[in-house]
Amino acid sequence: MKMNRGHFASILSKKAYATFDGKGSLKSLPGLCIELLSEQQKAWLNLREGCESLENVRERALSCRGFSVRLQHNPGRIKNSLADVGVKIGNERRCFLCIDHLPEVQKGILYRGKYLILCNPRPVFSSHFTLPHSDHRRQSIAEHIDIFLQIMTDFGSGFTVLYNGPRCGASAPDHLHFQAVPSGQMPIEKEIHEGTRSTLVLQIDGVLLYRARNLSREVIILEGGDPVIVGVIFNRFLDALKKVHHLDEEPMLNVAGLHGEGRWRLVIFLRRKHRPDAFFREGDARVLVSPGVIDMGGVLIVPLERDFDRLDAASVEGIYSEVSLEGKVVERAIDAMK
Numbered sequence: 001m002k003m004n005r006g007h008f009a010s011i012l013s014k015k016a017y018a019t020f021d022g023k024g025s026l027k028s029l030p031g032l033c034i035e036l037l038s039e040q041q042k043a044w045l046n047l048r049e050g051c052e053s054l055e056n057v058r059e060r061a062l063s064c065r066g067f068s069v070r071l072q073h074n075p076g077r078i079k080n081s082l083a084d085v086g087v088k089i090g091n092e093r094r095c096f097l098c099i100d101h102l103p104e105v106q107k108g109i110l111y112r113g114k115y116l117i118l119c120n121p122r123p124v125f126s127s128h129f130t131l132p133h134s135d136h137r138r139q140s141i142a143e144h145i146d147i148f149l150q151i152m153t154d155f156g157s158g159f160t161v162l163y164n165g166p167r168c169g170a171s172a173p174d175h176l177h178f179q180a181v182p183s184g185q186m187p188i189e190k191e192i193h194e195g196t197r198s199t200l201v202l203q204i205d206g207v208l209l210y211r212a213r214n215l216s217r218e219v220i221i222l223e224g225g226d227p228v229i230v231g232v233i234f235n236r237f238l239d240a241l242k243k244v245h246h247l248d249e250e251p252m253l254n255v256a257g258l259h260g261e262g263r264w265r266l267v268i269f270l271r272r273k274h275r276p277d278a279f280f281r282e283g284d285a286r287v288l289v290s291p292g293v294i295d296m297g298g299v300l301i302v303p304l305e306r307d308f309d310r311l312d313a314a315s316v317e318g319i320y321s322e323v324s325l326e327g328k329v330v331e332r333a334i335d336a337m338k
Contacts, residue, residue, distance in 0.1 A: 015099060015116065017107040022154060029154040032109050033117060033129055033180070040119045044105045050076055050121045064313045066214035068187045070299050071308055071316075076122045078303035080171045081290040097132040097175040112150070117180075124294055124301060125181045127159075132177040139166040139173045140250055145234050148178060148257060149227040149264055155180055157260035160189065162293045168252045168271040168323075169292025179293075186297030188267060189258065192221055201334055207233040209334070216317040217296060217324040218270040223263055230264045240336040241270070244329060252325070254293035269296040270325035277322065287311070291323055 017036050020029050027035075041048045058073040094101055099116060108116040111131065120128040131151065141148065141163055152161045160183045166173035183189065191197055191212075198210035198221060207230055212219035222237070224230040241251040252271035257264070278287035288304050289311075295301055300316060302308040 012099070012110065012116075015102065015107050016110045019110045020117075020154070021112055022150075028156070029109075029111075030156060030158055034127065036107070036109055036117070037119050037127060037129075040105075040107065043107075044103070044119075044121070046103070046121045047106075047119050050123055051126065054123060054126060058308065060308065062311075062313045062316055064216065064317050067191055067216070068298065069313075069316050070187065071302050071311060072124065072299055073302050073305055073308035074124065075303050075305075077124065077301050078288070080122060080292075081288055081301065081303050095136055095172065095175050097130070097172050097177055098136050099132075099134060111154075112147070114147070115178075120179070124299065125185050127182050129180045130177055131180065132172075132175055135176075136174070137176050139164070139170045139176050141165070141253075141255065142235050142238055142250065144176065145231040146228070148255070149231055151178060151180070152257040152259040152264060153227065155259070157183060157258075159183055160186070161257040161259075163255040163257075164292045165250060165253050165271070167250075168274045169254055169290070169295075171292075181294070183258065186256065186294065186299050188215075188219070188256070188297040191215070191298070192219070192265075192267060202337060204233050204236075204337070205229050209233070209237070209337075211330070211334070215320070217320040218327060218330050220268040220270065220330070222266040222268065225262055225264075227264045230266065234266055234268075236337060237268075237333065240333040243336055244332040254296050256293055256297055267297075269293065270330055271323055272325045273323050275323070276319045278319070287315075287319075289319060291319065296320075 018032050020032055041051055053076050060071045062069045062071060108118040111117050114134055115131045118130045120130050148161060148163060155161060159180045162179040164170040198212050200208055201211050202209040207222055207224035210221040212221060222230055222234055238251060245251055254269040256267040275290050279290060287307050289300060289302060
């Protein structure tokens, strides 16, 4: 659903803190975003409280078999963990990412004429931004991979750009959006660079396709020096997944984008389900974890204290294994690309 241009322009004049079009901008995109965060914390109570709550967030490191995970007890994220992401619900609810539904005090950065960069009022990290499209359109990565890679370029090496698929982590699956968070926060960002962690399985047009090992979850890494070609190979991989799954819709996945030293890296978490069975149990047997891209990256958000205290390495390994795509399916998709 596209917004009337006049209506959009009218609202935007009130909502735009700054504009970034990449054409001779005097300030870098990260610099503008940090300025926006500072100003919004002064003016927007909900954001200020959300950022201040991070000071009291408890974290606990787990040493799993071959990898590490950081549990984060973050009660402020409970709405995200409990979000009903069904298509019917999405069609009926008031979309909180549509520009005319934003809180009156909320402002953002108009990015390349199509996205509004907003401060996340329920942050996981100290600088946590959401980038919704100006139009209300369904979450989808294939036709928007070029802008995803452009966002990675504009944010630079200091930020990681994130995508949650509509069926595995997006709290607003009906509205296209990305996220940007400080780089280096998720354990996966370090782990993929470990010498024996990743195996090169394919090389196409200068783009390297690696398969990560010993993470209790299926992770594919695409890396190349030309973002256009990286985007082409990414979509080719998605087409292969759709073929082996016999799907018409987007395969279940989460993506973390890392850019630096002239290289673009897409870390792809392949999924078979959104939430583990424990999420749907009754009473004390329920474990309230709802993995999105940040969780799959090794920072597992746990809104309830009882879950934070009782989760151990074995249970986290089990959650990852349960929600990740089977290895044999991944192998078939890679073979379909050859």
